[in-house]
Every structure is written in structure tokens, then in C-alpha cells.
Amino acid sequence: MNSLLKGVNLYLIAMPGSGKTTVGRELAKQLNYGFVDTDVVIEKTAGDKPITQLFAEFGEAAFRELESNVLAQVCGFTQLVIATGGGIILKRENWSYLHHGLIVWLDVPVELIYSRLAEDTTRPLLQDVDPRAKLRELLETRQPLYAQADLRITITEEETPEQIATRVIEEIPTVLKQNIHPPEDRSLDKRN
Ligand SMILES: Nc1ncnc2c1ncn2[C@@H]1O[C@H](COP(=O)(O)OP(=O)(O)OP(=O)(O)O)[C@@H](O)[C@H]1O
Numbered sequence: 505m506n507s508l509l510k511g512v513n514l515y516l517i518a519m520p521g522s523g524k525t526t527v528g529r530e531l532a533k534q535l536n537y538g539f540v541d542t543d544v545v546i547e548k549t550a551g552d553k554p555i556t557q558l559f560a561e562f563g564e565a566a567f568r569e570l571e572s573n574v575l576a577q578v579c580g581f582t583q584l585v586i587a588t589g590g591g592i593i594l595k596r597e598n599w600s601y602l603h604h605g606l607i608v609w610l611d612v613p614v615e616l617i618y619s620r621l622a623e624d625t626t627r628p629l630l631q632d633v634d635p636r637a638k639l640r641e642l643l644e645t646r647q648p649l650y651a652q653a654d655l656r657i658t659i660t661e662e663e664t665p666e667q668i669a670t671r672v673i674e675e676i677p678t679v680l681k682q683n684i685h686p687p688e689d690r691s692l693d694k695r696n
């Protein structure tokens with residue numbers, strides 16, 4: 505698979521709590537790719553400030569600017585699995601970066617996301633009186649954007665991150681873009 509991908513990056517897009525980070529790590533391991541999480545890079549760039557704090561101090565628009573900058577940097581490298589932030593699909597300019605690689609949507613039902621994140625306080629957009637309704641509302645606006653991914657992986661409750669990663673890898677050949685050729689090997693050190 506690695507040779508078939510020719511170093512092309514995989515970008516994971518999905519609703520918050522869908523498993524982009526968890527499945528992304530596993531995918532990187534199975535592909536012998538590096539792993540980058542744009543949320544983590546943003547936090548590091550901002551001096552190790554958690555995302556909740558960045559939202560509270562500077563607002564969502566400033567966070568989205570940082571996110572686009574990080575994405576622009578990351579897409580200059582090859583052989584990476586990139587877990588993106590749930591809202592990366594919102595800005596049109598981000599799509600031109602995402603399309604440098606293969607875009608994979610982890611499509612997880614709202615109820616499953618809700619059950620996973622019920623106790624979580626690190627997702628600022630879900631700190632709502634009714635997080636379940638908030639998730640539904642977010643999905644309604646975002647679904648047409650996530651649906652622009654090259655590959656849609658519909659996820660059920662029973663699947664482990666390892667199984668999901670294996671399924672992504674099995675499905676990649678069905679959607680490999682003929683015209684993607686990374687210019688040169690600019691792989692980051694493998695990080696997991
Ligand atoms: N396949 C799975 N089975 C069980 N639990 C999972 C699975 N995938 C992810 N999780 C759990 O769900 C939670 C959310 O996962 P994760 O942080 O990877 O989501 P995310 O898509 O990266 O979210 P965000 O957009 O907020 O960064 C974590 O607690 C993780 O352990």
C-alpha cells in the first residue's frame with residue numbers, strides 16, 4: 505500500500521470525537537507513515553495553550569487562522585497521516601491544501617460520538633447545555649462539506665481503531681487519484 509500511495513498524505517476529516525486522532529495514529533503505524541495532529545501543532549505553536557483556552561482568549565476566528573497556517577505548513581511534507589480539527593472543512597482555502605493528498609471522512613453517528621464525549625471538557629464547541637443537539641446542529645451544516653472527501657468510511661460501534669485503519673487502507677486503491685504525485689520526498693521524522 506505504501507508504494508501504491510507514493511508518499512501521498514492522508515487527511516482525516518470528521519466531526520469532533522469521531523476518532524481522527526485515534527484512528528490516525530493507527531493508520532500511520534500500519535502505513536509506516538509519520539503522524540501529525542493539526543490541533544496538537546496549534547497548541548504547541550501557541551505555547552502549549554489548550555484549544556479551549558485559545559477559543560476563550562482569542563475566539564474561534566483566530567483559532568481558524570492558526571489552523572489554516574498549520575495546514576499550509578504541513579501539506580508541504582509527504583508520507584504523513586494528518587488528523588485535522590473537526591472544523592477544518594469550513595474554510596474554502598483549506599480545501600486547496602487538503603486536495604494535495606487523499607481526504608478520508610470518518611463518518612460516525614452522532615449518538616456514538618455523544619457517548620464517547622459525554623465526560624469530555626476539551627472540545628469547546630461541545631460545552632453546551634445540550635451537547636447532543638449541538639452535535640446534530642454541527643453535523644447538519646458540515647455534512648455536505650465532509651461529503652466532499654475522496655473516501656467515506658462509515659463507522660459502527662463495534663469497530664476498534666485498528667480495524668477502522670485496516671478498512672481505510674483496504675479501500676484506498678478504489679479512490680487513488682491518478683494525478684497525485686508528491687514532488688519529492690519531504691517526509692517528516694516518523695512520529696507516533
Ligand atoms: N473506534 C473507536 N472505538 C472506541 N473509542 C474510540 C474509537 N475511536 C475513538 N475513540 C475514542 O473517542 C474519543 C474521541 O476520539 P478522538 O480524540 O480520536 O476524536 P477526534 O476526531 O480526533 O476529535 P477532535 O476533532 O475533537 O480532535 C477518544 O476518547 C477515543 O479514545
Ligand SMILES: O=C(O)C1=C[C@@H](O)[C@@H](O)[C@H](O)C1
Nearest residue numbers: 520543555589590591627628
Ligand atoms: O469541530 C470543531 O470545530 C473543532 C474540533 C476540534 O478538533 C478542534 O479543532 C476545535 O475544538 C474545533
Ligand SMILES: [Mg+2]
Nearest residue numbers: 524525543587
Ligand atoms: Mg483529534
